[in-house]
Every structure is written in C-alpha cells, then in structure tokens.
Amino acid sequence: MRSNKKWATVYLVFVFLILYTPIIYLIYYSFNSGGMMHDFQHFTLKWYQEVLHDTRLWIIVLNTLTIALLSAAISTILGVIGALAIYYVKKRHMKQLLLTLNNVLIVSPDVIIGASFLILFTIIGIQLGFTSVLLSHIAFSVPIVVLMVLPKLQEMSPTLIDAARDLGANQWDVLTKVILPFITPGIFAGFFMALTYSLDDFAVTFFVTGNGFSTLSVEIYSRARQGISLSINALSTLLFLFTVVLVIGYYFISQKSSTLYGMRGRRK
Amino acid sequence: MKNSVRNVYLLPYIIWIGLFVVAPILLILYYSFFDIDGNWTFANYKTFFTPIYLKMAASSVWYAFLITFFSLLVAYPTAYFLTKTKHKQLWLLLMILPTWVNLLLKVYAFLGIFGTYGLANAILETIGIGTKQILFTDFSFVFVSVYIFIPFMILPIFNSLEELNPTLIDAARDLGASAWTTFRRVVFPLTLDGVKAGCQAVFIPALSLFMITRLVAGNRVITLGTAIEEHFLVTQNWGMGSTIAVFLIIAMAIVVIMTGNRK
Amino acid sequence: MRKLISLFAAVFFASFVLLYASALLNKTEGYSGKNTLTVYNWGDYIDPALIKKFEKQTGIKVIYQTFDSNEAMMAKIAQGGTTFDVAVPSEYAISKMKEEGLLIPLDHSKLPNLKYINPRFLNLSFDPGNKYSVPYFWGTVGIVYNPEMIGGKKITSWNDLWDKDLRNQILLVDGAREVIGMGLNSLHYSLNDTNKKHLQEAKEKLDRLTPNVKAIVGDEIKMLLVNEEAAIGVVWSGDAAEIIAENDKLDYVVPKEGSNLWFDNMVIPKTAKNIEGAHQFINFMLDPKNAAQNAEYVGYSTPNEKALDYLPKEVTEDKRFYPDFESVGNLEVYENLGKRMLAYYNELFLQFKMHRK
Numbered sequence: 011m012r013s014n015k016k017w018a019t020v021y022l023v024f025v026f027l028i029l030y031t032p033i034i035y036l037i038y039y040s041f042n043s044g045g046m047m048h049d050f051q052h053f054t055l056k057w058y059q060e061v062l063h064d065t066r067l068w069i070i071v072l073n074t075l076t077i078a079l080l081s082a083a084i085s086t087i088l089g090v091i092g093a094l095a096i097y098y099v100k101k102r103h104m105k106q107l108l109l110t111l112n113n114v115l116i117v118s119p120d121v122i123i124g125a126s127f128l129i130l131f132t133i134i135g136i137q138l139g140f141t142s143v144l145l146s147h148i149a150f151s152v153p154i155v156v157l158m159v160l161p162k163l164q165e166m167s168p169t170l171i172d173a174a175r176d177l178g179a180n181q182w183d184v185l186t187k188v189i190l191p192f193i194t195p196g197i198f199a200g201f202f203m204a205l206t207y208s209l210d211d212f213a214v215t216f217f218v219t220g221n222g223f224s225t226l227s228v229e230i231y232s233r234a235r236q237g238i239s240l241s242i243n244a245l246s247t248l249l250f251l252f253t254v255v256l257v258i259g260y261y262f263i264s265q266k267s268s269t270l271y272g273m274r275g276r277r278k
Numbered sequence: 279m280k281n282s283v284r285n286v287y288l289l290p291y292i293i294w295i296g297l298f299v300v301a302p303i304l305l306i307l308y309y310s311f312f313d314i315d316g317n318w319t320f321a322n323y324k325t326f327f328t329p330i331y332l333k334m335a336a337s338s339v340w341y342a343f344l345i346t347f348f349s350l351l352v353a354y355p356t357a358y359f360l361t362k363t364k365h366k367q368l369w370l371l372l373m374i375l376p377t378w379v380n381l382l383l384k385v386y387a388f389l390g391i392f393g394t395y396g397l398a399n400a401i402l403e404t405i406g407i408g409t410k411q412i413l414f415t416d417f418s419f420v421f422v423s424v425y426i427f428i429p430f431m432i433l434p435i436f437n438s439l440e441e442l443n444p445t446l447i448d449a450a451r452d453l454g455a456s457a458w459t460t461f462r463r464v465v466f467p468l469t470l471d472g473v474k475a476g477c478q479a480v481f482i483p484a485l486s487l488f489m490i491t492r493l494v495a496g497n498r499v500i501t502l503g504t505a506i507e508e509h510f511l512v513t514q515n516w517g518m519g520s521t522i523a524v525f526l527i528i529a530m531a532i533v534v535i536m537t538g539n540r541k
Numbered sequence: 542m543r544k545l546i547s548l549f550a551a552v553f554f555a556s557f558v559l560l561y562a563s564a565l566l567n568k569t570e571g572y573s574g575k576n577t578l579t580v581y582n583w584g585d586y587i588d589p590a591l592i593k594k595f596e597k598q599t600g601i602k603v604i605y606q607t608f609d610s611n612e613a614m615m616a617k618i619a620q621g622g623t624t625f626d627v628a629v630p631s632e633y634a635i636s637k638m639k640e641e642g643l644l645i646p647l648d649h650s651k652l653p654n655l656k657y658i659n660p661r662f663l664n665l666s667f668d669p670g671n672k673y674s675v676p677y678f679w680g681t682v683g684i685v686y687n688p689e690m691i692g693g694k695k696i697t698s699w700n701d702l703w704d705k706d707l708r709n710q711i712l713l714v715d716g717a718r719e720v721i722g723m724g725l726n727s728l729h730y731s732l733n734d735t736n737k738k739h740l741q742e743a744k745e746k747l748d749r750l751t752p753n754v755k756a757i758v759g760d761e762i763k764m765l766l767v768n769e770e771a772a773i774g775v776v777w778s779g780d781a782a783e784i785i786a787e788n789d790k791l792d793y794v795v796p797k798e799g800s801n802l803w804f805d806n807m808v809i810p811k812t813a814k815n816i817e818g819a820h821q822f823i824n825f826m827l828d829p830k831n832a833a834q835n836a837e838y839v840g841y842s843t844p845n846e847k848a849l850d851y852l853p854k855e856v857t858e859d860k861r862f863y864p865d866f867e868s869v870g871n872l873e874v875y876e877n878l879g880k881r882m883l884a885y886y887n888e889l890f891l892q893f894k895m896h897r898k
Contacts, residue, residue: 018362033387035397047387048764076556076560088294095287117485117530122520130301161474194544197545217617222604230382238382238383257368257372257375261371315881393765497758
C-alpha cells in the first residue's frame with residue numbers, strides 16, 4: 011500500500027516536470043542578454059524593461075484577456091444549454107446529428123473557420139474588431155464546453171430528478187438545485203478549456219479582426235518571420251506568474267470559505 | 279409540459295448551430311464544387327480520390343489515433359493519482375496552467391529542448407545513450423502533440439473518477455478481485471463516459487493539425503490540415519480546400535457515431 | 542451553485558475592468574483620435590523608434606497592425622473591413638493585388654525622396670513605372686551553410702546540394718516557388734518556367750534530393766540553423782543575415798546558376814482613408830537617414846542608395862547581401878504565373894513533401 015503511494019507521487023512529479031520543462035525553459039531565457047533562446051550569456055532584465063514600456067503590447071494583452079474571459083464565460087453558458095438540449099433529446103439519430111453538428115467546429119481547420127466567419131460577418135455587416143472576435147471565440151468554444159459537460163449529465167442518475175420532483179420541486183429548482191450542482195465540475199472543465207481555446211487562437215482571430223484590434227497570439231505569430239524577441243518571453247513569464255498567483259490565491263480563498271460552510275467532503 | 283421545457287433549451291443552442299455551424303458547412307459544401315477559376319465542377323472530389331490525398335487522409339487518421347492513444351495512456355493514471363492527492367483541485371489547475379502559455383512559444387522551447395545540443399540530448403549523454411536525432415521524427419511529433427492535448431484528456435477523466443463511489447472499489451476488493459481486475463471490471467467501465475469525451479476532444483482536432491506538423495515534424499508528417507492550409511492561403515484554391523474539409527467532417531461524423539450511444 | 546455564480550460574477554467583473562483599462566490606454570495613446578494612419582506590415586519589420594519619430598514629426602497617430610503571410614494580408618485587404626492606409630506586400634503579391642484592383646496609384650509628386658532609391662530597383666516587371674509601389678527592403682534566395690559541419694567544403698551552386706555526402710543536412714523553407722524554383726534553376730531553367738515537362742523534370746530531380754533533406758520548415762529555420770541542427774539551409778537573404786549575426790560560423794552564398802530576387806514594397810491599398818498621411822509615411826521611410834536606421838534595426842538590405850552612406854562599411858561592402866549584380870548569376874523576380882499554374886506548382890510541392898515518407 012505504501013509503495014503504491016510512492017509510485018503515484020513519482021509518476022505525478024514526473025508528469026509535472028515534463029509539463030513545466032518548456033515553461034521553465036522560456037522563463038530561463040527571458041533573462042538572457044544574448045537575444046535568442048540558446049547560449050545563455052549573462053543575466054539581464056532589459057527584456058522586462060522593454061515589455062513594460064511597450065504600451066501597444068499591453069493594450070494587446072488587455073484585449074486578449076478580456077476576450078478570453080468574456081468568450082469563455084458566455085460560451086460556457088451557451089454550452090451548458092447545449093449539453094442540456096442534447097441530453098433531453100430522446101431519439102438517438104437526432105442526438106447523433108446534434109453531436110456531429112456540435113463537433114464540426116472542432117474538426118475544422120482554423121483557416122476554414124476564420125474564412126467562413128469572415129464571409130458571414132461581411133454578409134451580416136458586423137464591424138470587424140472587438141465584436142467580431144468575441145463572437146467568433148464564443149462560437150468555437152461552445153463545442154468543447156458541450157463535450158466537457160455532456161458526460162457529467164450522462165453520469166447523473168435520472169432518479170435524482172425524479173426524487174426532486176416527487177419532493178415538489180419545480181423546473182427551475184430541479185435545474186438550479188439538482189442538475190447544475192451535479193455537473194459543476196464539467197462546467198468548470200468546459201470553462202477552462204474554452205479559456206485555452208481562446209488564448210491560443212491565432213488563425214480565426216486573424217481573419218476576423220480589424221481596426222487596430224489585435225490579440226497576443228496574432229502579434230506573436232506575426233513576429234515569427236523576424237524571430238520572436240525575448241521580450242515576448244518576458245511578457246509570457248509575467249503573465250504566467252500572475253496566473254499562478256491568481257490560481258493559488260483563488261484556491262486558498264475558496265478553501266477557507268468552504269470550510270466555513272462545511273462543504274468539504276470526506277473524500278479520501 | 280416536458281416538451282415545452284426541452285424546446286426552451288434547444289432554442290438558443292439551435293440558433294448558435296444554425297449561424298455558426300450550418301451556415302459555414304453550407305458555405306464549405308458550396309465552395310467544394312467550384313474549381314480554381316470559378317467553374318462548377320466535380321473535379322475536386324475526383325482529385326481527392328487519388329493516391330496522394332488518400333495517403334494523406336490515412337496518415338492523418340493514423341497520427342490522430344496515435345496521439346489519442348498516448349494521451350489516454352498518460353492522462354488516465356495522472357487523473358487517477360490526482361484524485362488521491364490532498365489539494366487535488368489545486369494540482370489539477372496547476373496542470374492546466376501551462377496550456378495558457380502561447381503555443382508557438384512552447385513549440386520554440388521544444389525546438390531548443392529536443393535540439394541536437396539541447397536538454398534532452400544532454401540527459402541522454404549523461405546516462406550513456408548518446409546524442410540522438412529527436413527533432414523531425416514521429417516521436418517528437420507525437421510527444422509534442424500529446425503535450426498539447428493532455429489537459430483535454432485529463433479533465434473529463436478526472437471528473438469521471440471523482441464521481442466514482444469508493445465503496446464500489448472496496449466491495450470489489452472484499453469480494454477478492456485483484457487491483458487489475460478491479461480496474462478492468464469496475465473503475466474503467468464506470469469512467470467510460472469521461473474517457474470517451476476526452477478521446478473526442480483529442481482525436482477530432484488532431485485530425486487537422488497543421489502548425490505542429492511543420493514546426494516539430496518538419497513536414498515529414500503531412501496531414502489533411504497541411505493541404506487545406508495551403509489550398510486556402512497559398513493557392514487560393516478554396517474549392518479543393520473545401521472538398522478536403524468536407525471529408526474531414528465526414529470522418530468526424532463517423533467517429534461520433536462509433537463512440538456514441540450507451541443506454 | 543454558489544461557486545458557479547461567484548466564478549461568473551468574478552469573470553464578468555474582471556473583463557469589464559480590463560475593457561475599461563484598455564479603453565483608457567487607447568485614449569492616452571491617442572489611438573481613438575481623429576488624425577490616424579493604419580499601417581499593415583510584417584511582424585517586427587520596422588524600427589519602433591521610427592514610428593515614434595514619424596508621429597512627432599507629423600502629429601499623425603500610427604495604428605500598427607501585423608500579418609505573417611502575403612496571402613493572409615491580401616485576404617484581409619480584399620475583405621475591406623479595416624481601413625489600412627499603408628501595406629507592405631512582397632513583389633509577387635503586388636501583381637495579384639493590381640489584378641484585383643486592390644491598390645491605389647501613388648502620387649509621385651508627393652514622394653520627392655523616391656529619387657534616393659537605386660534605379661536598378663525601380664521600374665521592375667511586377668510594377669512598371671512604380672505606379673503602385675515603392676521598394677522597402679530587398680534580397681535574394683540562397684544557401685546558408687556551416688562549412689565546419691560539412692568538412693570544410695565550399696558551396697557555390699544549387700547542384701552542390703545533391704552531393705551524396707550531404708545526407709540529412711539540409712533544411713528547406715516551406716515555400717513552393719522557392720523549392721520548385723531551386724529545382725528549375727539547377728536544371729538551368731527559368732524560375733518562371735510554365736512548361737509542364739520542365740516542371741516535372743524539376744520535381745523528379747527534387748525527389749532525388751530527399752535523402753539530403755532533413756526537414757521543411759518555416760520561420761523557425763533561423764533558430765534551427767543557429768543551433769546547428771543542420772549544416773545547410775535554403776533561405777531568404779534577410780534570414781541569412783540574422784543567422785550569421787547570431788552564429789558567425791555560417792556563410793551565405795547566392796548560387797551561380799541563378800536565384801530569386803525578392804522585394805517587399807510599400808503600397809496604398811484601396812481601403813485607405815488617410816491617403817495624404819499615407820504618402821507622408823512612405824516619403825518619410827524613403828528618407829535616407831530613416832531608411833538606414835530601419836536597415837540597421839531590421840537587418841535586411843535597403844534599396845535606398847543614399848542610405849548606404851549612413852550604414853557601416855562592413856555592411857554595405859558585404860557582397861553577400863549587397864552583391865554587385867554583374868558578378869552574380871541570373872537573378873529573377875517572380876512573375877505572376879496565374880492561378881492555374883500556381884496551383885500546379887503547389888500540387889508538385891505537396892507531392893514532393895509526401896514523397897519524403
């Protein structure tokens with residue numbers, strides 16, 4: 011039993027190491043006076059200084075974060091609705107059809123999504139910029155939310171709903187007090203995956219943006235031809251550290267509040 | 279009464295599907311029948327059934343399968359061990375964090391790490407195996423792809439495992455089942471939904487990988503995504519690009535039907 | 542449920558804070574003002590100090606957007622959603638854009654600094670009379686290599702690459718015209734050859750090169766060559782200059798059979814709103830001192846003759862990047878071969894890529 015625990019820890023540590031190696035590599039070279047991601051010369055903070063003075067880059071970062079947060083939130087809401095819709099459909103063929111349609115955007119290469127959205131927006135007459143990027147990000151994030159939420163719905167025992175109804179709950183209560191709490195882990199998973207999709211996206215954003223609105227991904231990919239300067243490493247390091255602090259902070263705050271309300275389960 | 283509730287959920291979702299899924303699909307279908315000069319033709323479809331594109335399609339499916347398989351292999355134990363830790367939500371989030379660093383940057387880092395004079399080879403040297411060509415191989419391609427897709431596989435499996443009633447495992451062990459049998463007969467089947475969701479979230483996008491095939495595989499691996507990107511951007515042959523996309527969608531539909539339906 | 546609500550509340554609150562901050566920053570930078578100029582350029586392809594200098598000199602605020610490929614840029618301009626005032630396409634893109642009516646003719650009377658451009662770089666086939674474009678940077682396609690890694694050999698021609706000793710030592714750029722063009726040049730055909738028999742010949746010769754080709758890559762080729770992942774790379778001269786700056790063991794040569802002469806040029810797309818400002822910007826970049834400063838920052842070869850006076854001697858006398866044209870072999874500009882022929886080139890290139898497995 012004891013050795014199992016040890017192997018588990020070793021395995022997890024190993025996975026963590028591999029996941030973080032490229033990140034540490036990036037952070038390491040952000041201090042390189044050499045200018046490239048190899049051959050460390052000597053320690054310098056000049057890249058960080060460059061980043062802090064680049065106002066245009068910061069506007070881009072703010073844009074990126076806003077789009078990511080908003081699109082993830084809205085697409086999660088839409089995705090939950092979608093998952094519920096698919097869950098309640100009884101006919102199998104209809105279910106498969108909806109699922110296939112749902113997954114079309116995940117399988118389509120970004121170029122096609124970008125190009126077709128561009129045509130769509132032109133026909134409708136939506137101005138390119140913040141709105142078009144936001145709509146596109148919501149659009150391609152919804153499917154992944156559905157994929158993350160659906161299995162939780164399927165795992166849910168229908169007797170839970172029956173029991174709630176028997177006890178006199180109305181539709182709204184069933185939704186908010188039974189279903190949603192049960193699928194919350196799926197909702198969180200969907201939200202974080204939507205965030206990832208949004209933060210990483212280049213091709214779709216590139217096609218549908220305009221009027222000076224740009225995101226970090228577009229900026230970074232555009233710099234690839236010239237060689238990505240280490241100031242991008244510096245920026246990524248700052249963003250990364252900020253997120254780590256946020257995550258750890260959020261976690262310990264929620265720990266505190268949940269012990270207050272006694273929500274900690276007796277999970278081993 | 280139940281019917282009206284179902285309609286309420288369906289409505290906003292159907293609107294989204296109509297606008298952002300059906301419309302683009304129709305557009306793609308429409309374009310697939312035009313050749314490069316704008317004439318109506320079936321030639322694109324004929325071209326797809328030539329050895330070049332069929333080989334590409336087979337290659338895409340094969341690599342997507344490999345990536346999904348290894349992601350599952352690595353992600354399942356990870357998710358399982360995570361559920362046993364004390365601050366599991368925290369560790370889970372920390373595992374997802376690296377995903378938010380820009381993809382291009384991470385791949386550039388891998389180019390450095392897997393390079394001939396990089397970290398990986400340095401380790402291989404010290405343990406005596408010696409420098410090997412890691413970049414531009416199938417191995418590095420699958421490795422980096424799995425690296426990118428891992429969180430998509432870990433999350434749904436983690437969620438499924440969390441749902442698992444631990445007394446079921448205790449019961450199985452009490453009845454004399456070995457650890458492996460418990461896993462095979464109790465744990466895995468009950469987490470199948472999560473596994474399926476993870477596989478879908480990895481296999482489907484892996485079919486159209488483009489960036490990684492060029493960056494890490496040096497175009498030694500050619501997927502349908504490579505061809506589509508070229509047709510849409512370089513040649514401006516939206517017709518052929520759309521045709522390939524149609525087949526991608528069909529392949530995805532097959533995957534959905536095969537992995538779908540339970541009760 | 543409470544957790545869900547608090548998460549979403551936090552997210553919406555954060556996004557509005559971010560939006561507000563971004564709007565504030567935009568205001569202070571003057572981006573939402575009236576007198577603006579939208580410039581559409583390759584990433585990191587201009588000295589940011591020059592933009593500031595221009596803004597100070599003219600009072601016009603520059604909105605700077607970047608793209609990573611000509612095709613993507615053309616798609617955006619054609620779609621018309623953004624009012625780009627100045628763009629910097631490559632030469633083959635210009636003939637395409639002319640065809641599709643995407644460019645506005647330049648008013649040469651507003652560009653007095655045009656006289657400083659080396660006349661050799663004016664009036665070229667892709668834009669006779671420079672009606673629509675003005676050269677920005679130029680270069681060649683050639684071979685960058687590390688003599689140490691190939692036993693001290695010297696490379697002078699395309700055909701040298703087919704040497705059996707160079708197994709797995711070559712990196713190629715991911716460009717159909719560059720690679721097929723290399724095949725054509727090695728057979729002493731023109732880069733703009735449309736004869737299908739010749740093209741097939743070139744493709745078959747390229748197939749025989751595959752044992753020597755390690756990978757076909759994009760912009761990361763620079764990093765790979767500097768890291769000595771491979772001994773040889775077929776690259777653009779601008780890339781070569783950067784590579785050599787980082788690792789001086791490498792050398793660059795324009796093969797003697799001939800090669801491609803490329804240009805990146807400033808144009809005014811049809812989406813332009815501030816045409817007056819666009820001309821001011823172009824004229825500003827044509828100023829010899831500014832062109833020299835830009836060349837120093839970007840590292841590519843400038844077509845501005847007078848600017849050479851302001852650059853260090855070891856740069857301007859480097860024959861690799863400022864060749865004297867008489868001694869170099871046949872350098873050709875890419876002609877617009879038409880959609881069908883280009884599609885054929887791409888098919889061949891795709892087949893070449895697949896042949897490697």
